[in-house]
Structures are given as structure tokens and as C-alpha cells.
Amino acid sequence: MRPFAYARPGSLADAFDLLEAGEPGEVRPIVGGTDLIVGLQHGTVRPRTVVDLKHLADLRPGISASDGRLRISAVTPLTDLIADERVRRWFPALVEAAATVGSVQIRNRASLTGNICNASPAFDTGPALLVHDAEIVLAGRAGERRMPVADFVLGPRRTDLRPGELATAVEIPLPAAPLRQKFARLTRRRGVDLATLSLCCAVGPTRTRFAFGAVAPRPFVVDDDSGVLADPSSAARDRDEVLRAMTAQASPITDLRAGADYRQAMLLVQARRALAAAHSQPNGG
Amino acid sequence: MSDRVPIEVTVNGAPRSVEVAVTETLLDALRWDLDLTGSKECCAEGECGACTVLVGDRSVNSCLVLAVEADGMEITTIEGLAGDGGRLSRLQEAFLDAGAVQCGFCIPGMVVSAQALLAENPHPSPAEVREGLAGNLCRCGGYQRIVDAVLHAAEPQPLADAGNGSFTHVFGARTQVKLPLPEGTATPSEASA
Numbered sequence: 365m366r367p368f369a370y371a372r373p374g375s376l377a378d379a380f381d382l383l384e385a386g387e388p389g390e391v392r393p394i395v396g397g398t399d400l401i402v403g404l405q406h407g408t409v410r411p412r413t414v415v416d417l418k419h420l421a422d423l424r425p426g427i428s429a430s431d432g433r434l435r436i437s438a439v440t441p442l443t444d445l446i447a448d449e450r451v452r453r454w455f456p457a458l459v460e461a462a463a464t465v466g467s468v469q470i471r472n473r474a475s476l477t478g479n480i481c482n483a484s485p486a487f488d489t490g491p492a493l494l495v496h497d498a499e500i501v502l503a504g505r506a507g508e509r510r511m512p513v514a515d516f517v518l519g520p521r522r523t524d525l526r527p528g529e530l531a532t533a534v535e536i537p538l539p540a541a542p543l544r545q546k547f548a549r550l551t552r553r554r555g556v557d558l559a560t561l562s563l564c565c566a567v568g569p570t571r572t573r574f575a576f577g578a579v580a581p582r583p584f585v586v587d588d589d590s591g592v593l594a595d596p597s598s599a600a601r602d603r604d605e606v607l608r609a610m611t612a613q614a615s616p617i618t619d620l621r622a623g624a625d626y627r628q629a630m631l632l633v634q635a636r637r638a639l640a641a642a643h644s645q646p647n648g649g
Numbered sequence: 650m651s652d653r654v655p656i657e658v659t660v661n662g663a664p665r666s667v668e669v670a671v672t673e674t675l676l677d678a679l680r681w682d683l684d685l686t687g688s689k690e691c692c693a694e695g696e697c698g699a700c701t702v703l704v705g706d707r708s709v710n711s712c713l714v715l716a717v718e719a720d721g722m723e724i725t726t727i728e729g730l731a732g733d734g735g736r737l738s739r740l741q742e743a744f745l746d747a748g749a750v751q752c753g754f755c756i757p758g759m760v761v762s763a764q765a766l767l768a769e770n771p772h773p774s775p776a777e778v779r780e781g782l783a784g785n786l787c788r789c790g791g792y793q794r795i796v797d798a799v800l801h802a803a804e805p806q807p808l809a810d811a812g813n814g815s816f817t818h819v820f821g822a823r824t825q826v827k828l829p830l831p832e833g834t835a836t837p838s839e840a841s842a
Contacts, residue, residue, distance in 0.1 A: 366672070369652060370652070397714065398713050401714075401715065416718060468781055469701055470695055470784065472707040554780075
């Protein structure tokens with residue numbers, strides 16, 4: 365690894381001081397480090413200072429519910445997210461997605477916020493966050509702002525994090541009742557593999573929402589407001605027509621994991637299966 | 650020149666003070682500064698699990714933790730799993746009994762991951778064992794016997810030790826395990842056929 369300094373601030377204010385002391389990009393926060401340390405090893409990330417956010421008195425790990433929203437602190441390991449009863453009840457597809465990230469060892473360190481901020485086009489929690497209108501909380505000296513995760517991730521390795529800001533939490537609005545939802549992911553190997561494609565669907569009373577991952581520069585959402593996908597008795601041909609139009613909005617690339625044509629074809633297959641699986645769930649209400 | 654920083658860690662129950670480079674991983678610190686070479690470096694990017702150690706009761710890739718981050722942590726390495734006088738743990742014995750060890754390089758990581766799995770889920774299904782060990786690669790390809798070993802270690806203790814264990818419970822768990830016969834008698838597939 366190239367030399368860098370390590371700082372362990374005790375409060376957000378101290379962390380902001382450290383951020384302001386360097387040029388943007390020179391100061392990198394670390395939570396789980398499961399992506400950052402790989403970047404440090406490979407020299408693809410070359411910070412002057414690494415700021416450890418795991419010891420801030422005003423940013424503790426944890427998940428809380430208030431004002432109709434679930435808030436997941438940025439320093440919460442994915443393992444804790446997966447185990448949380450509220451997350452499991454309201455956002456089971458997010459649990460499924462989080463449980464596919466890396467391996468047990470990775471999930472014991474990695475955080476949801478880090479997964480977002482790393483901004484891989486294939487980040488596993490993306491589709492499940494997007495279908496639920498998740499927002500990221502960005503804290504700066506001047507206060508907090510929130511923005512949809514869908515907008516925050518701009519493209520591969522690029523986010524709308526501004527100089528001097530830290531992502532401190534993810535918030536997900538709680539729906540009136542849990543939606544029927546399903547996460548799906550295609551990989552070459554079950555463990556420790558990046559997604560060839562991923563998707564999540566959430567079926568409401570009339571709206572069915574899909575979000576697709578690893579088939580575009582960033583995860584994106586497509587809604588079906590026609591009611592065709594939400595209707596469990598609609599004809600398979602009608603559903604397929606809608607799903608084809610939805611999945612056609614993907615723009616997959618060819619890389620070492622799969623060809624673009626294969627990704628496009630499998631996206632439809634996985635979308636069909638996920639929708640069927642969501643419909644087979646008991647209705648949340 | 651990178652900073653060197655003093656850290657205090659508890660390793661296998663013993664407090665240790667060591668100065669580490671900021672650019673050093675926990676794995677480096679264990680191997681080079683603390684002379685605990687059981688944890689292996691292989692991929693050095695969190696894919697293979699050969700460097701797996703416990704932090705508290707959770708498994709982590711020690712190649713993906715900076716040594717400075719580990720300050721204050723309670724760490725258990727493969728060296729810390731054996732009992733008094735180096736007596737192997739039940740899990741370690743099970744790896745030997747099952748013939749799970751081939752070249753051996755992945756085994757410390759496998760055993761530590763299995764230790765974490767069994768601590769959380771004392772009686773995992775075969776699928777749960779595979780999921781629990783998904784972050785550990787074995788290039789010899791000896792996965793089946795590794796899974797067998799973990800299932801074997803997870804069996805309820807014999808009735809005398811298990812206290813309230815019922816016979817059916819013991820029997821049911823045992824039938825899932827296909828331990829190979831002593832060397833030279835049969836292959837595992839023949840033995841289970």
C-alpha cells in the first residue's frame with residue numbers, strides 16, 4: 365500500500381475538520397473497508413488520509429424507526445441489517461440482497477451505506493433500495509440533506525457526495541403494509557461473486573415496480589402502473605409484454621461475467637421468476 | 650514514510666501491544682508482528698477467506714482490516730481454537746476425522762469460519778454450512794469433506810454428554826453425516842452407497 369495517514373475522529377465535527385483539511389478525494393472515509401482496502405492494495409485509491417468513522421460518539425451503529433421511516437446508520441454492518449426484525453418484516457427483499465453481498469466475513473464488516481457509496485453498477489443492495497424509495501442522508505457542517513439513492517449514485521464509482529460531506533445513514537420510508545417483493549440475482553458462483561445481473565420487484569395494489577442492477581451504469585427503476593403485473597390473474601402473454609418493455613430499458617455491457625445479449629435475455633427470465641415469486645407470497649395487506 | 654502507530658489488541662485471550670504501520674493489514678500484523686502464521690495470505694482481497702479470524706464472535710477477512718483499525722479488538726486466530734496443552738478442539742478433530750485436510754492452506758480459514766458458524770448455529774443444515782463457508786475457497790476442491798467435517802462437529806454429543814438429548818435427535822443428525830471409512834476400505838461414495 366502507498367503511504368497514507370490514519371485518523372480516528374471521535375465526533376462528526378472532528379471528521380468534518382479532517383475532510384476540510386484535504387482536497388476532495390484526498391480524504392477517504394472508512395467503515396467496513398471491504399472495498400476501500402482492496403483499492404488501497406491495488407493503488408486504485410490513493411488517499412492522503414483515511415478517516416475511520418467507526419468511533420464517532422454521534423454516529424453509532426444501529427437501526428431505528430421513527431416518523432414512518434427506518435434509519436440505518438452508516439456504521440451498521442450488513443450482518444446486523446440482515447438480522448434486524450423490522451428490516452426482515454418490511455423489506456425482506458433488501459435482506460435477501462444484503463445476504464448476497466460477498467461472504468459472511470465481508471458482511472460482518474461491510475455497511476449498507478458503504479455499498480451505496482462505492483457506487484458499483486452491480487451493487488447488490490441497489491435494486492431493493494430503489495424499489496422502496498430509499499434515501500441517503502448526507503451530513504455536512506451546514507446540516508443534513510437527503511436524496512434518493514437512485515439519484516445519489518451517478519454512475520460507475522461516481523456519487524453526488526459533495527466536498528465536506530459524509531454519508532451518515534440510509535432511510536427507507538415504511539409503506540402502509542409490507543409489499544410483496546422479491547430480489548433476484550444471477551451469478552456464476554453463489555459466494556463472493558459480483559452480480560451478472562440483479563433485480564428487485566415490489567408488487568403494490570396497482571403499481572408494480574422493478575429495479576434493475578448491473579445492466580446499466582447505475583441501478584434504475586421502472587414502474588408498471590397499468591395494473592397488468594399487479595394482477596395475479598393477468599395472462600402470461602400480457603405480463604410478458606410489459607416485462608419486455610421494462611427490461612428493454614436496460615443497457616447492459618459485455619464483460620468477463622457475461623455478454624450483453626445474455627444479460628438482456630436473462631433479465632427478462634429473472635424478472636418473470638421474481639414476479640411469480642412475489643405473487644406467490646401472502647399479501648401484506 | 651508511513652506512520653507507525655501503537656495498538657493494543659487481545660489475541661487469543663492475551664493482551665498484546667504492538668506498533669504497526671498504517672499501511673499494514675491486520676493479517677500482516679498477526680503474521681509478521683505477532684508471529685501467528687496460522688492465518689494465511691492468499692488473495693489479499695477478501696475473496697478466498699484463508700486469512701479469516703474472529704473479531705469478538707464474528708468472522709472477518711483479516712486482509713481487509715487495517716491493523717490500526719484493529720486497535721482495541723478481541724481477536725481469535727486459528728492458534729486460539731485449541732484447548733489446554735494444544736489439545737485440538739472438537740471441530741479441529743472433525744476436520745482430521747473427515748479427511749478434510751488436503752494441502753492444508755485454506756484449512757485455518759475454513760476452521761475459523763466454521764467455528765463462527767457453529768457458535769451462531771450449533772446444528773446447521775448442509776446448505777447452511779455451504780453458505781457459512783462460501784467465503785472460503787479450497788483450491789484442492791475438498792469441499793465435500795470439509796462440509797462433512799463441520800456437520801460431524803455439529804452433531805449432538807453422545808447421550809452421556811448431551812444430557813437431555815433424545816435418541817431420535819442424535820440418530821437423525823448422525824444419518825446426515827457420511828464420514829469416510831478408514832483409509833483403504835472404501836471411497837466416500839462407496840461408503841454411502
